[in-house]
Structures are given as structure tokens and as C-alpha cells.
Amino acid sequence: MSRYDAIVAGGGHNGLVTACYLARAGLKTLVVEKNDWVGGAAVSRSLHPGFTYSNCSYVSSLLRPEIMRELELPKHGLQILPYEGGAVFMKGGGYLAMYRDHEANRREFARFSPRDAESYDRYSRDVLRHCRFIRPLLLRTPPDPTSFRPRDLSELAFLGRKLFAMPEKDIYAMIRFWTMSISDFLDEYFETPVIKAYLAVSAIIGTALGPMSPGSAYVLLHHYMGDVDGNIGAWGFARGGMGSITQALMASFKAAGGEVRTGSGIEKILVRNGRTTGVALANGDEFTAPLVISNMDVKRTFLKHVEERDLPPAFVKSVKRFKIRGSSGKVNIALDALPRFPALPDDSPCIRGDMHFTDSIERLELAYDDWKAGHFSRDPFLDMMIPTTTDPTMTPPGKHFMSCFVQYAPPKIEGRDWTDADRDAFGQTVLNQIEEYSPGFKKLVLHAEVRTPRELEAEVGLTEGNIFQGELTFDQLLFNRPVPGYAQYRSPIEGLWMCGSSTHPGGGVMGAPGRNAAAEILRSLKKPAAMGEAYAVL
Amino acid sequence: MPSCDAIVIGGGINGLAAAGRLALSGAKVTLLETAPELGGMATLAHLCMGLDPRLEKSLALADHGLVWAERNVSSTALSPDGNHIVLKGAFAETVEGSLSAEDRRAWTSLRDTLLRNAALLAPFKAMPPPRLARDHGTPLLDLLRNGLALRRMGRDNLREFLRLMLINVADVLDDELADDRLKGLIAFDTVLGHHAGPRSPNSLLGLYHRISSEVNGQQGAIALPRGGVAAVIAALAGAVRARGVTIQTGARVKAITAEDDRVQSVTLESGEIFTTSLVVSALHPATTLLSLVGAPVLDTGVVRNVRNIKSRGSTAKLTLTLQGKPDFHGADLRSRLVIAPSVRAVEEAFNAVKYGAFSEAPVMELLLPQAFSTEPDLGRHTLSALVQFAPHDLRMGWVKGKPAFLKAIMKQLEHFAPGIGKQVIAADLLTPHDIAQHFGAPGGQWHHAELSVEQMLFLRPGVGLAQYATPVRGLYLASAAMHPGGGVNGSAGWNAAGHALAKGGAA
């Protein structure tokens, strides 16, 4: 039985981030991971000979630059590559392109509506304003509004000051934005369905919401508040796949003296007299530590790995009702050659960006209605990318890896578990949709991996296959995340902490929950953390 | 050219409430109503789910003939197999029928929580929405006072309050209850009059809005005035007349004229002009500002904000004249009958309006006023129904769509009351489009402006318009689109008039 200062349960990106900061602060830290590899949902897997897949998360924008720099991730091999534009293919053969060049993009929008082309600037400005408010909150622990402790009061005051620093009308505009549906929000700027459809998807990716659900505009912000080298709202690839992020984190962790054990997951978080004493693994190994930090979602952590009798009943009830419905799937494809999309000119940069086939908000919403009824969408939304048009390291030259993020797929089909037949039908629906816009596409498919919420839960451990480790609605954000009273990375069990995306500020390959958790832990130990101030926006 | 201290435009409940409050202050008030009769959209309601007590008391409505036929109308969640449950007392204090002991316990606890949380919101209804700005201290102090009230409720309750502030009702019901009938009914009540389904995030606020109101001092009660909601209007009209308000019906306003940003006069279609320095309009803000004042008089940003007000009506009103009493599998007809078999049924009914269609299996609330009456049964019965969901703009067009929608409603009714179709002598269906046309309320929305979070409190009905005042000095907005929203309660009108008086009216 080995002793550690801290054990991180789960080697996802947030767990590794926390582990890095703890190790760097001098704690003898162990990361335990059930899979034979680390990375959680940020992995590069070789599932077909010669091909590297980003088979879960597939693009990067949210990973905090503060973390990349403080943990020296570039030194440990991480390289983030911005990608170019994108396109929405339309029924009937046309398409809407998005270009990085402002003027090319304006003229593209103007093909549909000169007014929309110009409204896009105002729209971008307004969204950026909201980003400026929200970004500084990412790397802070949410205050407890029911507490009178000085730190909570001062954090509340910080929020108040930030809010009231804005002109009155801007405050209202922001609160409206947070609570609106993305559909209603876009209606205030645009008249063209396909433009609205393109912009709306950022508001629903990963959520159990439709574009007409109030609150979805906030989710848009969640996808816009990241950046690639200061370019707010831009997205990029990790060179070598998303696993490069977690590999760099692991290297950074090991360089700081950390230890990693893969191949056997947590069976039990050991608790004695209301405080944790360590962990017992599925293979029977036991490790002791006064600190256990769970990277697993809040439901998995407390309902599967902690005895219910060790927890207050009210807390258990809160955890049980935590909403973590999965809504998405993934189809990962090895391609023999670059597919052609007849609508696109051969030299279009759009093929190197994100491509969609959903050309109206109504189609997105209809796809959501299927999910509500317990089915996967008959006409799903696809966020399709071919990272190998940018990244030369993932496949042999001329071959390609295609990542299709698919929405919506429910955690259960009409209340029952997914079957292999359901999964295959889901995969076919996706391939058929692509084939419709790229005749001959299916013949290029060398291998396809279809992942429904079932696979996501089984492999990565995300309960119900929810990629954010919990839905991003207001009853589960800020001081409500994951559950009221426990929004500061602590749990009812002394020494047991949370650092996954179930905690503030939520999901995405952001690392902020991991860093914030580390900050809280180190503060509780009265140890200095090697963390700087959050970077300014623009 | 007649002149008066104040003109109130619109003779619905908010117009009357505003006129009453202005008159109480001693002003010489003229109220102008387009229709030949008063009441506006309140005439669509068949029950009273909250009447502002300030109005009832200050105007002594009881002295003007307001009598309650039933102070606590029960609600029956209809079941197609006759296994109904009946909710009695204010906001379902007790439940009669086959409900598991577990659900009874859970409901009692959930009801307490919801009533407690809603009660905290009630004080906000009686004040102008607070402003979020450093230089507007007083309303902010009110806000802080309420904030302290929040803290006094205890830490666990406060946490629960915050969690349940912006949440959807479907999740709350699924977390706490098992019975589909009970859940369906609460889900229906939550979205009644709203453009939302139970799964829509934040939908629980719709329920809070309803149960934070009171009738006869009973929070969350539903009451039936003797003579129907028309009797509330009649009493109110009598009360304001008695306080010197001149009421002109059949008087359609054509324009509100402003000069140098100050209101000057009101011109009727007939050509008649009233000079005045105070106008309180209970018409939809878009009608008031864009049609009567005119966009050219306003700044472009204001025009944008007004046009961004969302007013999607999705409730239809059906009045059936029946030969004989309908039979809903033996349900007691002296009750509000609700067809909303499950949360999912309500949600799926809502799905349709997102795409400009009506629900194929609509959900509805039914009332047979005669069941509450002591008059002898003359054989004919009127069934009044509020039906959801139907859009203002039906994609197939309402000319073709109206008979089809009626058919869908009758099919649903037949399911719960077999044989009812054969009893129908006459059917009068008002779609949101009809309501918009008939009452001049764009969108045909119950609350004029949808009552959703982004159109509540300081955001109601839009940015910069929440304080009842307008960019035209002396012109105030008093419609249901204003805080705290619509319903047969008169709070918006009462608040607006109070605010106008506080601001010195025309000054």
C-alpha cells in the first residue's frame, strides 16, 4: 500500500490539469485511470492501422492559454493549429461558406442578404461584449450566495462591480442574451435561414437543448468564449489529435514528479469518519492519501464510488437529480481519399473547416424533438471535420481522418438501452446524410467507428454520455454547479474534491475546472499555487 | 377641442385599473375604448387566477357588484378512463382520487416549496421593476430588501430557491412526482398562456407567475366571479365611473401627437382631438409606439427594441354551445377540467407551434359556467375552453386551418367525453390570429408580450421600456406587456398609473 499526498481519480484533461498543479506545488500526486491510456475524452486513438482518430472531442478553443503556458504544454509537445472557415451545405445544392477573411465572408453573406452581411458585424460585436464579461469568471471559484464568509462576499462584490461597471442598457442586453433562445436572438439580427442555422449550432452542441430552447444563447457563449492565440471565438486542432493535449499534460505532470497508473479504475473512494483516506482500485490495489480529487462526473463519483451512508441524504438527492442527459454521438471515419462535395469548388478552403448539412433552425429543432421523444434524430445535425486537411501527422498522405459529431442521440432509446442494431442504424443515418452531399463518399470509407452515448459512457465514463459532464442550464451553472452548496470543488466528505466538468465553469476541453479545483485545494492547504492572473480579453 | 388631465387608451382590465388609480388621485380622466364594450382580452378568460388586491380594495369592487360564485375552483385532471384526480383548495391543497401515498407526500412538499418561492416574488409585482444601474438607488434598495428576505428563509431554502429560479417544470415534476395526471396538469398550468412547453428551460417561472398571485387573499387560488369574468370588468367600470372617469367606447384612437418629445394630444379616427399632457396607453407597446406615436418620432434603437418584443400567442379560445350536459366519464362539472394527460403530451402539443402548426392532440382547460350557477338547467350548456397550442401565423393559413384545428380539438374532447361531438349546436373558435385581429393585440399573446425570463422585470417588455415611461414625456405604457404581465389582475395598469403619478404625470 503506497501513500500519496493526493490521488486524482480519472485521467481526463481536467484531472491531469489538477494533478499538474498539485505536483508542481510539491504534492506527491498519483493519477489513476481505468483505461490503458490517459486522456478521458481528449484522446488520439489508433483504431485503424495507420490512422489516428480524435475519437471523442475533436477541436480546441476553450483550453485556457494560462494553463498551456503555466504547465509548459508546448514544451511537452502541444501545438494548436487554427483552422479555416467552414460551410453549410444546403438542400438543393447550394452552400453557405464561412471564411476567415472578413471581406470574403461579408460578400458571402451578402449573396443571401446584404443586410445580414452587415448585421454579422454587429452580432459579432455584441457576442464579444458578452464574452468580455464572462471570460474573467472562468478561472474563478463561484461565490456561494448563501454564505457570509469574506471570500464569498468579496467574490460577490467582484461580480457586482463588474456588472455595474457596464452601462445600464448593456446590463439588460446581457441578461436578455443569457436567458434567450439562440433562435430568438438570431432573429434580432438576421433574416436568412441558412445563416441563422450556421450560427445557431454553437448554441446546441453538446446540450440537451434545441435552438428554440431559452438559455441556448448562453451555450453559444460557452463555445465562443475560447480563443486561439487571442482570436476570440476561433477554434483549432491539436496537432496529432486531441490526445496531444492530454499527452502534453501527462508529460508535464511526470516532469513535475507525478505518477500515473492506468488499466484499473477506482472501485471505491475510501472514507473513514467523514473524511477520505484513499482509494481502492478494481484490481484490488489500494492507495492512501488525505486528498482524493475526482475527475469523474458528480453522479459517477458519488453514486458509484462512495457509499451512500457516508453522504448526507440531501446531497445524495441533489446528485441524483443532477441533469446529465447525453445528446450527442460521434462517427469517426478513416477515408481512402479526400471526399468531394460537388457544391464546393475544388480549391475552396471550406473543406478544411467545419461542415454542416443542416440549413435551417427548424431542421435543428426537429432533430431535437426526436431526442425529446427518445429517438436519435432522423435528420441529425452533423459537425463534420477533416482535420487531416490541416494536420499532416494523423494519416498517411492522401488518406484522411473524418470526425463527425452528431446530434441528437439520447442516452436511452425510448427508455431502453441502445443495442448494436440501434448503433449501426445511427451510423448509417450519418453516412447517408454525407453521401447525399458527396456522392461516392461511402466507397471511400475504410473504417468507421460509431459512438452513441452508450459507448461514450462505457469507454470514457461520462454518465449518460453527456460530453459536458452535466447540462449547461442555469439550474446547474455557477453556484448551482454541480449542486447547490457544493459549487466550490468540495464535497461533503473532507478531503474529497471534484475537478471534472461537472463543476464550474463546465465542459469542453477547457481545463478551467481542473485549474480552479487545484487553486481551491492549494488554498485550503495554505500552499502557494504557481498560477498567474487570468489573461485580459483583447 | 375637449381637454382633460389624463387620457387612458384601452378599456381592458389594465386600462380600467390605470384610469381608476389616476381618478383616485383627483385627475379628470377620459378612457377611450375602440370596441363597443369594455373588457378587452379579459373577456376571453373564464376564471380569475389572481386579482390585484390593491385594485379590489381601493376601488371597492365589492360595492360595485363583484361577488364570487366560487372562491376556490377545483381542478380536475381528466383521464380518458374516468380515473380522474381532483385538486382542491388553493393551488391543490388536497388531491382527491387515486394517487399514491408517495406522490401525495411529494406533492405536499413540492407545493410548499413552490408557494414559498412564489411568495418571495409577489412583492416585485406591486412595484415598478427595479433598475440595474448605479444611479438608481431606491429600487435597488427594494431589491436588496427582498434579497435580505431571501437570506432570512434559511440557507437550504435559499439554495433551493436559486436552483428553482431558472429551471424547466418538466424536470422538477419528474424529479419529485410519478403520477402523469398530476404532472400533466401542473405542466399545463405552467405553460397556459405562454409560448413555451414544460421542457422549455425557465418554464417554471410561468407557474411562479400564476401562484404568486392571490384572489381573496388566497395565494394560488382560482376563483369564479358570479357572472363570469365580465362581472369583474363591470364592477371595475362601475367603480371608475363612480370616481368620475369618463368612458367612451367605440372610440378608436388614430394618433398620439407629441411635440418636442412631449405628449400633446390624442386624435380619434372620428377626427375628435383631446388635448392632454398625460396619456396612459394599455394597448400593446408596439401599437402604442409604432402605430399611434409613430416610429419616425422615436429613436431608431427604440424602434428596434419595440420590434424585438416577442408576442407569440399560442392559446386559442373555443366556446361550444352544447345540447345537454357533457359527460367526462363522470367528472364533477363544478370544476375546472383539464385535458393534459402527461408532461409529454403537453410538450408534444407545444412542438407544433414551433413550426407554425397547431397541435394535433391539443391540451386544454374547460369550464362549464352553468355548473356553478344556481339557475335552472334549461338544457343548453356553454363549454368554454382555452386550448393550446395554436400559432398566430399558421403555415397552412387559418382559412383552411381553422376547421382542421376545430376537428383536432373535437377529436381530443371526444376522447375524454365520448359523444360530446353530437351535443354541439354551435362552435366559436378564436385562434391567436383572430384574437390579434379582434383585440388589436399583435400576435394575440395573452400577456401582450410573452412572459419569458428575457421579457420579465427590468427586461419587460424590452430594453429601456420597463419603467412604464416612454421616450415621449407624458406617455406611459400600462398594457399587460408591462411588468408584471397579464391575466385578470390589473397590476400592470395599476403600477403604470402609480408610476405616472409619482413622476408628476406629464412633467
Place this chain on the structure above:
Amino acid sequence: MKNAQLHFRQPLQTTPFHAHTSAANKLNAWAPWAGYTTALNFGDETMEYTALRNQAGLYDLSPMVKYEISGPDAVRYLSRLTLRDVAKLAPGHVHYTAWCDDEGKLIDDGTLFHLPDGRFRLCCQERHLPWLMDSAIGFDVRVRDESEAVAALSLQGPCAYAVLARAGFADAKSLKPFQLAEYRLGKSGKVMISRTGFTADLGYELWTSPDKALELWDVLMEKGALHGLRPIGTTALNMARIEAGFMIANMDFVSATTALRPDRTRSPFDMALDWMIDFNKGPFNGRAALKREREAASTQWAFVGLDIDGNVEAEHALVYDNKKHEVGHITAALWSPTTKRNIALAMLRRPYHAEKSGNLWVEIYALRELEYHKLMVKAAVVPRQFFNPARRRATPPGMM
């Protein structure tokens, strides 16, 4: 349609004069302007500037954003949109104007042309279609972006009229500043000439359809050769506009429609454009806010001219009171070849523009052989029109 989707190959558009400007552009010195490829200079910016002040320069103005406004309510609409009373703008006249949002903050400034046929043309730096369209609600008016439908040249300099006269537009002699008229171009063409410009010198702007653009260029260049006419690029024009003291949206102030930080916006009082505001003409955008600003005397900024000691250009410099207290910044600066002064346009916090302007200093980082030298130089507030010759106003115009 298919071709229309290929703009990713050429993100910037070319103007109707591109065939000629590209032939003349010896250095291939281009810069983007409003989505177009435009010449920064054609070979020698000093000589281009000199031609502008000595003979005449020809500047491709086509990228300027242009809106056509027509319909029965056009005058009322424009009066509500902009600060000035458009009822006073007769056909055949132009005025300089500006417009604000509800908060009374500037969206843009520009020139409004009342064409002989009654239509209006609004020319400006930035695009505003959504604002113009939303402002049209309630008016019987048509707003159309005609930026691509109108080719424009700016002919500026003391010999500008001489060039015009020789090119067949001698009738333009009667045009007073801010007047316009239509003339024939060749056999079938038409050109609208306005006596306007961005240089504070004698000058004209010529407006025609894109298919006549090259013909117009040809006739001007051919006939203008005798007068030393040469094409000029944006660098030379910008030198002249700083000497003229003219402002440009998003260079000297941030437009209210693009400002990310709310405190970056500026009112007409800040920008010394309050002379335009006609409070008595009836409702217009920003009226209430501007009235409040006037009544409360709450204006915070002042856009001024600075005369700076020495000869080191003060581009991007900060301005201090008493060398310590930061009171503003410079938005454009230049050693003025014509006035032989070191001039700048600056945004100063009040009252440092006037009552407390006696002790202003400018912090300049002077680049001297790859090393920056920090200078603290004295500056004085002066009228913004550094260059304002009588020939600018003389009618009939001079020939040299």
C-alpha cells in the same frame, strides 16, 4: 451564381478604375479599403502629395460606401437620421453631416448629396445598411446600397478646375463649394460633379457609372497632363486630410456601432460637430440624449488640433498635462509639408482642450536608426484646419 461563390480566391474587390490604377501602380503598393484593393501610392508618395497641393491629384474614391435614398419621405427620413435639417438642403447641393445612435453617440460622418432629380446620396466610411433600414421603419422611403453601382474619382488641387475645363467640363466653373451638377461624358455618358473633397483645397468629386469609369479616367489624365495631374494614393490623401483637420470614423473616433467598450464612443460635442445639430427641426436620432448632454454640459472629450514643438511626428502618442497626468491621445499626426508645422489631431479630456491647455506635453517615441528615443515635447491646442487657403472657396475657381 457559381462564380459569385469564388470570392475566397479574391477576397478584395477591384474598383472600376482598377485596369488603370493597376497599370499606374509602379510599386504595387496596395491596401484594403472597405473591401476593395486600393493604391497606397503609385510610386512616390511625396510627389503625389506635392501634386495635390501644387497641381492636381486624381484619387480613386470608388470604395467609399454610398447609399441611395429616394421616395416621398426621403427628406423627413434623412432629417430624422442625421443631425442637420435636410429640408434646407436644396437639390444640387451637398452638405457635410453626421448621425448618432439613441445615446447621442456618433455612428459615422459623411456627405449627403441632394441630386438634381430629387434623390439623395449618402457617402460615408463605414457600412450602415441595417441601421439605415431600421431607421426607415415608418417612412415611405427606399434605401439602397449603391456602392458598387457608382464609380467615383476625387480631383483635388489648385489646378483641379483647369483640368476639368480642359476635359470638357468648363461649365463646372459656376459650381460653388458644396454644389453639384450633372454633365455629359462623351457621347452617351453622364457624370455628376460636386465641388467637394477631403483636402481643404480647390477640388471636385466626379461620379459616374462603372462602365464609364475608364473613359472618365482617360479623359482626365490625358487632358490633365498639361497641368501636372497625377494619380495619388491613400498616403498622400491622408496627409492632406490631416492638414485639413478632417476626421475619419474608426480612425479618429470609434463608431457607436462597432465600439466594443462602451466608453469608446463619442458624441458630436466631443468631436466638435455640435454645430450641425438642429434641435429645432423635430425628432432625430439621439436628440434627447444630446439635449441632456448640452443641458448638463457633460461632454467629456474634445477633438482638437495640436501644434507640437519640433519636427518629430507624434503618431500614436499620448498627451499629458504637466508631463505627468495623462489627458488624451493623438489620433493622427504629421509633419505638414505645406504649413511647415508639426501637427496632430488629438482627443483630449476636457477641460485640457481649453481652460487647462497651457501645459500640454506629447510623449513621442522617435525611431532613430532602430532605437526609440522617448521625447516629451510641448504642444499647443490650435484650430483643426491647419490648411485653409482662399482658393478653396473662390468662385469662379482659379486655374492654378
